Amino acid sequence: MSPEPLGISSAAGMPGEAPVPTVATKLVAPRTPQYLIIRKRLLDMLDAGLQAGSLVLLSAPAGAGKTILLASWVQARKPPGPVAWLSLDADDDDASRLAADLLSALRRAGIVRRGSALDRLAPPSGARADGFLASFVNGLARVHTPFVLILDDVQELTSPQASAMIDFLVRHAPEQCRLVLAGRTDPPLPIERLRVSGEQTELRVADLAFDRGEAGALFRQLDLGLSDAEIDTLWQRTEGWAAALRLAGLSLQEHPDPRQFVAEFAGTDRAVADYLVSEVLVRMPADRREFMLRTSLVDTLNSELADALTGLEGGAHTLAALERSGAPLQQDHADASCCRYHPLFGELLRAHLHHSHPEEVPLLHRRAARWYARCGQTKRAIGHALAGRDWDHAGELIGDNWLELFINGSSATVRGPMAQLPADVIAARPSLAVAFAGSRLEDGDLDHAEHYLSLAQHAEQRGEDQQQRLETALAAVGLLHARRRLNVQGAELHAHELMKLARNPAYEGWTRLRSFALSNLGATMLWAGDPSAGAVHTREALALASEDASEHIMLDCLAQLAFVDALDGEIKRAGESAQEAVRLAEHHGWEEGPGPACAYLAMGSVAYWRGDFEQAEGLAGRAASAADTAELPVRLAVGVLQALTLAAAGPHSAARGMLKLRAVRARIADSDATPEFLRVALEDTEPRVMSIAGEDGAAAAALASACRRMPESPVLRVRQASLELHAGDPEHARSSLASAIEADEAGWEASHLHPAERLEACVLQALAEHASGEQQAASASLERALALAEQDRLCGPFLLEERHAIGELLETQAQVGTAHPALLEVLLESVDGRTPYQPDAGLLESLTERELRILRYLPTMLSNAEIGAEMFVSLNTVKTHLRSIYRKLDVGSRSDAVHRARSLSLLPHGIRRPRVVYRGP
Numbered sequence: 001m002s003p004e005p006l007g008i009s010s011a012a013g014m015p016g017e018a019p020v021p022t023v024a025t026k027l028v029a030p031r032t033p034q035y036l037i038i039r040k041r042l043l044d045m046l047d048a049g050l051q052a053g054s055l056v057l058l059s060a061p062a063g064a065g066k067t068i069l070l071a072s073w074v075q076a077r078k079p080p081g082p083v084a085w086l087s088l089d090a091d092d093d094d095a096s097r098l099a100a101d102l103l104s105a106l107r108r109a110g111i112v113r114r115g116s117a118l119d120r121l122a123p124p125s126g127a128r129a130d131g132f133l134a135s136f137v138n139g140l141a142r143v144h145t146p147f148v149l150i151l152d153d154v155q156e157l158t159s160p161q162a163s164a165m166i167d168f169l170v171r172h173a174p175e176q177c178r179l180v181l182a183g184r185t186d187p188p189l190p191i192e193r194l195r196v197s198g199e200q201t202e203l204r205v206a207d208l209a210f211d212r213g214e215a216g217a218l219f220r221q222l223d224l225g226l227s228d229a230e231i232d233t234l235w236q237r238t239e240g241w242a243a244a245l246r247l248a249g250l251s252l253q254e255h256p257d258p259r260q261f262v263a264e265f266a267g268t269d270r271a272v273a274d275y276l277v278s279e280v281l282v283r284m285p286a287d288r289r290e291f292m293l294r295t296s297l298v299d300t301l302n303s304e305l306a307d308a309l310t311g312l313e314g315g316a317h318t319l320a321a322l323e324r325s326g327a328p329l330q331q332d333h334a335d336a337s338c339c340r341y342h343p344l345f346g347e348l349l350r351a352h353l354h355h356s357h358p359e360e361v362p363l364l365h366r367r368a369a370r371w372y373a374r375c376g377q378t379k380r381a382i383g384h385a386l387a388g389r390d391w392d393h394a395g396e397l398i399g400d401n402w403l404e405l406f407i408n409g410s411s412a413t414v415r416g417p418m419a420q421l422p423a424d425v426i427a428a429r430p431s432l433a434v435a436f437a438g439s440r441l442e443d444g445d446l447d448h449a450e451h452y453l454s455l456a457q458h459a460e461q462r463g464e465d466q467q468q469r470l471e472t473a474l475a476a477v478g479l480l481h482a483r484r485r486l487n488v489q490g491a492e493l494h495a496h497e498l499m500k501l502a503r504n505p506a507y508e509g510w511t512r513l514r515s516f517a518l519s520n521l522g523a524t525m526l527w528a529g530d531p532s533a534g535a536v537h538t539r540e541a542l543a544l545a546s547e548d549a550s551e552h553i554m555l556d557c558l559a560q561l562a563f564v565d566a567l568d569g570e571i572k573r574a575g576e577s578a579q580e581a582v583r584l585a586e587h588h589g590w591e592e593g594p595g596p597a598c599a600y601l602a603m604g605s606v607a608y609w610r611g612d613f614e615q616a617e618g619l620a621g622r623a624a625s626a627a628d629t630a631e632l633p634v635r636l637a638v639g640v641l642q643a644l645t646l647a648a649a650g651p652h653s654a655a656r657g658m659l660k661l662r663a664v665r666a667r668i669a670d671s672d673a674t675p676e677f678l679r680v681a682l683e684d685t686e687p688r689v690m691s692i693a694g695e696d697g698a699a700a701a702a703l704a705s706a707c708r709r710m711p712e713s714p715v716l717r718v719r720q721a722s723l724e725l726h727a728g729d730p731e732h733a734r735s736s737l738a739s740a741i742e743a744d745e746a747g748w749e750a751s752h753l754h755p756a757e758r759l760e761a762c763v764l765q766a767l768a769e770h771a772s773g774e775q776q777a778a779s780a781s782l783e784r785a786l787a788l789a790e791q792d793r794l795c796g797p798f799l800l801e802e803r804h805a806i807g808e809l810l811e812t813q814a815q816v817g818t819a820h821p822a823l824l825e826v827l828l829e830s831v832d833g834r835t836p837y838q839p840d841a842g843l844l845e846s847l848t849e850r851e852l853r854i855l856r857y858l859p860t861m862l863s864n865a866e867i868g869a870e871m872f873v874s875l876n877t878v879k880t881h882l883r884s885i886y887r888k889l890d891v892g893s894r895s896d897a898v899h900r901a902r903s904l905s906l907l908p909h910g911i912r913r914p915r916v917v918y919r920g921p
Contacts, residue, residue, distance in 0.1 A: 001387040002114035014827060016272070017381060021104075021765070022101045022104035022105075026086060026087045026088075026089070026101065026105075027084075027085060027086060027087075027104060027105050027108040027369065028085055028108075029070065029071040029074045029085045029876030030068075030070060030071050030081075030087070031069055031071070031152075032071050032072050032075065033068065035218065035221040035222055035244075035246075035249075036068070036072060037210075037214050037218050037221070038072060038076055039069065039072070039210075039214055041211075042069055042073075042203065042207065042208070042379070043069075043072070043073050043076060043077055045201070045203060045207070045725075046069075046070075046073050046077070046180075046203075047077060048201070049201030049203075050079070050148065050178045050180070050201075051080070052081060052414075054170075054173055054175065054178065054179055054199055055170055055173075055179050055180075055181070055199060055200045055201070056072060056178070056179070056180045056200075056201045056202075056203070056563060057165065057180075057181050057182075057186075057187075057191070057200055057201070057202045057203070058070070058180070058181070058182035058183070058202075058203045058204075058208070059182075059183060059184075059185065059186050059202065059203075059204055060184070060203075060204055060205040060208050061184055061205060061280070061327065061328045061329075061342075062184055062243065062280060063241060063242060063243025063244065064205050064208045064209075064241065064242055064335030065208050065210075065242035065243070066152070066182045066208065066701050067087075067152055067153075067182065068182075068242070069203075069208065070150055070152065070182060071182065074150075077147050080146040080147075080148065080178060081145050081146035081147040081148060081176070082109045082111050082145075082147045082148070082176075083109055083147070083148045083150060084105040084106050084108065084109035084111055084148065084149045084150065084151070085105060085108075085109070085150045085152070086101055086102065086104075086149075086150065086151050087152045087153060088101075088151060088153045088156045088157060089153065089156055090156055091106060092156060092157060092162065093156060093158055093159045093162050094159070094161075094162070095124075095159070095161035095164075095165055096123050096124055096125060097123075097163050098157070098162050098165055098374035099123040099124060099132060099136070100123040102136070102149075103118070103121065103123065103136075105149070106118065106149070107119075111143060111147050111149065115143065117135065117138065117139040117142060118136070118139035118140070118142075118143075121135055121136060121139060123814060133165065133168050133169075133172075136169075137168075137169070137172045137173065137174070138175065140174050140176075140177050141176075143174075144175055144176075145176065145179075146176045146177075146178060147177060147178065148178045148179075148180060149175060149177060149178070149179050150180040150182070151166070151179075151180065151181050151182070152182045152183070153182070153183055153184075154166065154181045154182065154185075154187045155182035155183040155184045155185040155187075156183075157187065161466030163187065163188045165187055166181070166187055166188075166189070167187075167188065167373040170189055170194075185324050186324055190279070197910065205328075205330060206330070208238030208242065209239060209241065209242075210235070210238075210241075210242060211240060212231075212232070212235055212246055214240075215231060215234065215235040215238075215240060215245055216228070216231050216235075217910065218246070218249065219231050219234070219245075219249060222249045222252075224249065224252050225259065226252075226262070227865075227874075227875040227876055227879070228865040228875050228897075229874060229875055229876075230258075230259065230262045232489065233262050233263075233265070234248050234262060234265060234713070237265055237344065238343075238344060239342060239343060241328075241342060241344065244272055244344050247272050248261075248265060251272075252441065267860055272344055272348075273348055273351075276328075276344070276348050277346055277348070280327060280328065280345065281348075281352075284327070284828055287873045288318060288321065288322060288327075291306070291310060291318050291322075292322070292327070292341070292349055293308065293349055293352055293356065293357065294309050294310050294353070294357075294360070294364060295309050295355045296307070296346050296349035296350050296353055297350065297353070297361070297364050297365060297368060297384075298368055298380075298384075299340060299380075300335065300338040300339070300340045300343075301319070301338060301339055301340060302319075302335075302337055302338045302339070303315040303316035303319060304371070304741075305368070305371055306318065306319060308367050308368070308370070308371040309364055309367050309368060309371075311367075319339060323339070327341075327345075328341060328342035328344075328345040329341055329342075329733050330342060333858070336871055361388075362388045362389055363388070364388075365384045365385070365387040365388030365390075366384070366385065366388040366390045366713070367856070367896065368380075368381075368384040368388075369381045369382075369383075369384035369385035369386075369388060369390060369393060369394075370393070372384060373385075373393075373397060378397060378401045378404075378405065379405065379410050379413060379414065381397055382394055382397045382398055382401075382414050382417075382418070383413070383414065383417065384604050385397060386414075386418065386420055386421075387417075389420075391421055391422060392423045392425065394418070394421065394838050395425045395426070395428075395432045396419055396429070397427050398414065398418055398421075398432055398435050399429045399430075399431030399432035399434070399435055400431060400469070401471065402414075402431075402434070402435030402438060402439070402473070403434075403435075403438070403473045403476050406438055406442075406476075407512055407513075407516050407550065407551055407552065407553065408550070409551070409552030409555075409588060409590050411438070411439065411442065412442070412590075412592075415439045415442060417444070418435070418436070418439065418466075424767075426452075426455070427455060430456045431456075431466070431469065431470050431473060433452045433453075433455040433456040434452070434453070434456045434470065434473040434474055434477050435473070436448075436452040437449045437450075437451075437452035437453040437456065437477050437481075438476070438477045438480060440452060441480045441481060441484055442593065442629060443629050444628065444629035444630070446481070446484055446485070449477075449481060449484075450481070453474075453477065453481065456470070456681070457474065458473060468501070468504065471501055472498065472501045472502070472513070475494050475497045475498040475501060476494075476498055476513075476516065476517075478490070478493075478494040478497075479491055479494035479495055479498060479517060479520050479521070480520060482494055482524060483520050483523055483524045483631070484631060486524060486527055486528040486631060486633070486673045487524070487528075488524055488525055488528050488530075488631075491520065491521050491524040492521060495517040495518065495520065495521040496517075498513055498516070498517045499513065499514050499517050501513075502517075502704055505869065507843060511544050511547060511548045512544075512548050512550050512553070514539045514541075514544055514546075515540075515542075515544035515545040515548065515550060515553050515557075516541075516550075516553055517541075518537045518538070518540050518541035518544070519537070519538055519541035519542075519545070519553050519556050519557050519560070520556075521534075521537045522534040522535065522536070522537035522541060522557070522560060523538070523556065523560050523594065523631075525537065526538070526560055526563070526564060526675075527633040527634060527675060528673065528675065529674075529675030529676050529677070531564045531568075531675075531677065533562075534560065534564070535560075535561060535564045535741075537560065538557050538560050538561055538564075539557075539559050541553065542557035542558065542561065544552060545557060550810075551584055551588065552588070552590065552595075554584060555584040555585055555588075555590060555595045555596070555599070556580050556594070556595035556598075558577045558578070558580050558581035558584070558599065559577075559578065559594075559595045559596070559597075559598035559599035559602065560595075560598055560826070561577050561580040562574045562575075562577035562578035562581060562598070562599060562602035562603070563578075563598050563601060563602040563604075563605075564898075565577060566578075566602050566605045566606060567677055567754070569754050569756065569758075571606055571609060571610070571755070571756070571794065572690055572791070572792050573608040574602055574605070574606050574669065575603065575772075577602070578599050578600075578602040578603035578606060579603060580600050581595070581596075581598075581599035581602075582596075582600065582603055585599060591622075591625075591626055592625075592626050592628070592629065593626065593629055593630065594627070594629070594630040594631060595758055596626040597623050597626035597627035597630045597634050597635075597638065598623075598630070598634060599617050600620070600622040600623035600626055601612060601619075601620075601623040601627075601634065601637055601638055601641060602643070603619050604616045604617075604618075604619030604620045604622075604623055604641050605641060607792050608641065608644055608645060608648070608796055609621055609756040609792075609796040609797070610792070610793055610794060610795055610796055611794075611796040611798070611799045611830060613645055613648040613649060613796075613799070614646075614649075615818055616641070616645045616648070617642075617645035617646065617648075617649070620638060620641045620642045620645050621642070623638045623641065624638050624639075624642060632667065632671060632673070633673070633674060633675055633678055635667075636664050636668060636674070636678055636682075637678055637681070639660045639661070639663060640660075640661070640664060640678070640681050640682060640685050641662040642657070642660050643657035643658070643660040643661045643664075643685055643689050644657070644658075644685055644688070644689070646660070646689075647688065647689040647692040647693070648692075648796075648799075648800060649692050649850075649853065650692070650852070651692055651694050652848065653850075654689050654690075654692040654693035654694075655693045657689045657692075657693070658689055658690060658693055659686060659696070661682070661686055661689060664682060665682065665686075668682065680710070680713065680715060683706035683709070683710060683713070683715075683716060684706075684715050684716065684719055684757075686699075686702045686703075686706070687699040687700070687703040687706070687719050687720060687723060688701045688722070690702060691722070691723055691726055696723070696726070696727065699723055702722060703716065703719055703720060703723060707720070714739065714753050714776075715754075715757055716742040717736050717737070717739055717740045717752060718736075718737065718740050718753070718757055718760060718761045718764065720736045721733040721734075721736035721737045721740075721761070721764050721768070722764055725764060725767055725768055725771070726735060726802075729766075730768040730769075730772045731768075731772060732773065733766065733768040734768045734769065737761055737764055737765045739767065740753065740761050753804075755788065755794070756794055756796065756797060758788065758919040759785055759788040759789055759794055759797045760797040760800075762781055762782075762785035762788060763782070763785045763797050763798055763801060764780075764801075765781040765804075766778045766779075766781035766782040766785060766809060767801060767805055767806065767809060769781055770805070770808075770812075771805075771810050775812070777813075779812070779813060779816055782809060782810075782813050783813070783818060783819065783820075783915060785797075785798075786813075786818060786819075786820040786823055786824060787819070787820065789820075789823060790820050790823050793823070793826075795823075795826065796820045798810075798827050798830075798831070799827075799830055799831065803831055803868075806831060807828075807831045810824060810827055810828050810831060813829070814828065846886050846888075847885065847888055848884075848908070850881060851884060851885050851888075854867060854878060854881045854885065855881065855885055855897070855901055855906060855907065856907065858894050858897055858898050858901070858907075859898050859907065864878045864879060864882070865878075882894075885897055889904075
């Protein structure tokens with residue numbers, strides 16, 4: 001098929017005039033920047049594309065890194081042949097000038113042989129170029145080796161004549177001509193046909209975006225000293241946009257407070273804003289610019305929403321034109337029919353909108369709210385109605401939909417903004433008052449919740465449908481209120497009422513409401529002191545929620561069951577349930593409230609009994625943060641776990657643990673709703689923590705007082721044995737343990753000993769017998785302890801004892817032989833790695849407990865970020881402690897710190913032990 005006639009201007013020179021020469025710098029690849037990241041995955045895509053087909057298309061907005069990628073490919077890879085480069089500009093929109101520059105690019109690359117047909121070919125100067133194009137392609141076909149022709153900035157070619165030349169070249173280029181087109185917009189080619197035929201390889205904005213590793217490499221090259229978390233923040237904000245990352249790096253080099261810059265980094269940052277304005281906004285026609293401003297208030301956009309916001313028609317056409325023109329507009333990953341502005345560009349547009357059209361902003365929000373409400377996107381509709389101060393519409397939406405949002409785990413996003421609603425709007429809508437009662441319960445504010453409940457209960461009766469909805473919401477919020485008050489009777493009443501209401505055939509969410517009712521009833525029973533009964537309801541709720549894919553309810557159920565399993569000693573099952581609950585919480589951002597608090601609590605308890613004390617301490621901290629709005633017993637249980645994990649770190653931290661326990665004791669004294677299992681845990685934990693803190697007298701007094709309150713408790717007998725052994729009285733320790741161990745042999749359920757406490761009794765018995773010279777008995781007791789510990793890897797009870805004594809016992813067992821060699825190896829390694837605190841180690845200033853724990857990681861291959869992850873602390877916290885460690889050890893590097901610490905016996909020297917002997921059962 002012959003091309004359309006090409007009108008040729010005289011820009012290349014009138015007849016008789018010397019031709020205008022090609023600017024030499026257009027014919028070479030630009031220099032790559034000083035801080036170049038070699039992006040292997042993209043270079044591989046270019047290699048594959050140039051091998052597979054005749055055309056590679058790079059189409060992405062300004063600053064996506066197209067030119068730098070191609071230049072680095074030319075430098076770093078072995079192209080299939082010579083590379084001809086042409087950087088197009090406005091002059092090349094003239095077809096005659098374009099033809100001349102194409103020939104110059106081929107000559108510059110050595111592709112045109114002297115005397116060949118191409119060498120003799122002259123650019124056209126007449127009105128038609130058909131003959132030139134045919135001769136040009138025929139000349140390319142006579143080149144015997146493969147070669148690459150790169151045309152950069154093809155968006156400069158807008159005239160029909162220049163566009164037709166590129167189209168002809170793409171359609172008729174010979175096989176040895178590998179063509180690369182790069183530009184901000186798609187050239188006017190039959191892209192869909194080329195895509196279907198497989199003749200084209202495309203790299204677009206999503207492909208060109210820096211991944212997390214590439215962004216990290218860039219900032220490390222710039223030597224900005226950013227933490228991994230700060231790099232994550234910049235990468236997420238820029239979504240890997242190359243120009244924005246580099247501009248952020250340049251701004252950081254000159255910024256007095258890099259941390260503040262990262263926290264506040266947005267599309268309105270000066271360097272980024274200047275770039276976006278100069279490279280994108282000013283290049284847009286005025287009508288498209290106004291379209292972008294008015295549609296920038298929403299997260300994702302489609303043609304219908306665009307029309308609703310602008311009040312005009314033709315949104316689909318404008319969006320397509322914007323995408324072709326190179327605007328930072330991307331297809332939405334979740335919905336192919338929607339698109340969105342790049343976050344930084346969107347922030348810039350919104351800033352311009354508020355500055356240029358402030359009076360339109362509320363109206364645009366209201367239009368968005370109405371459109372989202374019609375489409376059933378309630379959460380977005382509420383947000384825009386509140387932003388547009390459309391109180392009546394927002395109140396209607398919240399009142400009608402709050403319960404569903406809460407059950408789905410979506411209410412947190414509207415809980416804060418809905419506080420803007422005026423009091424008279426709330427008072428006029430009973431359903432809205434119920435929603436406010438529920439939101440106050442979510443925040444743990446029982447007094448205000450009861451106020452709003454009273455408003456709703458005394459409101460005027462409504463229509464039948466509205467009344468049904470109101471009664472359902474009232475029953476649900478009443479159940480939540482009973483749970484917060486740990487009122488089992490009230491929880492049962494509201495749960496049954498809710499399930500009865502949900503049986504209405506008109507109500508589609510019966511399964512979900514039933515699982516919601518049962519999960520809250522189960523949690524109420526658990527924290528009111530009846531875990532077994534609560535677990536029955538919770539398991540049924542979990543089954544229903546799983547069937548209905550109600551992940552927010554599943555999280556609550558899994559967390560409660562994990563805690564019950566931890567109480568019952570089902571450590572493996574508890575860990576699995578807690579881990580799944582934590583996964584759901586972190587995946588959906590549900591990291592506050594009773595469910596997540598209980599999940600972190602259970603997971604921390606499992607880590608503690610397995611001997612992962614640093615991880616347990618981090619999880620206890622997360623539980624404390626999540627538990628601000630949880631029931632009182634949850635908060636108290638978290639306090640007990642925090643005290644235990646602090647004590648496990650050593651005497652200095654144990655003193656802080658004692659403060660935690662005093663606070664727990666005070667809250668229990670003021671409450672008449674403390675479950676028995678929590679009281680027992682407190683009575684056992686207080687003397688343990690006091691003893692580790694060196695307060696032996698206080699520990700003995702606390703234990704004696706506890707024994708008077710609970711004289712038959714085997715848990716306290718085990719604790720008594722621990723104190724006696726610590727005081728150097730192994731005979732009395734053996735006597736105290738005898739009754740507990742007899743209870744074990746008679747049946748542990750009657751003794752109420754936790755399996756980890758049962759294991760601790762065996763470990764203490766082995767230590768007491770070892771101290772009494774009864775080595776054979778000590779070996780038998782230790783072997784029983786290893787058998788109990790092996791299934792769930794319960795290393796904690798071994799590691800909580802005095803290091804030298806337990807180490808000696810384990811060494812002896814290794815030589816005697818054991819049926820549990822793998823576990824014994826793990827325990828020996830763990831005991832070797834536990835370094836006693838040495839305030840007199842020769843340092844002018846002693847290391848803190850936290851610094852000692854970080855010090856133990858330094859001989860490993862873990863990075864600072866990985867150390868922080870292991871300890872559940874931030875990278876900045878690790879770096880702060882490392883600076884302090886280096887200062888106290890008077891060293892300047894990690895390796896020097898390890899060498900110095902070993903010389904001071906703060907770290908082990910790699911103790912050689914005899915091989916563990918296996919002895920069959």
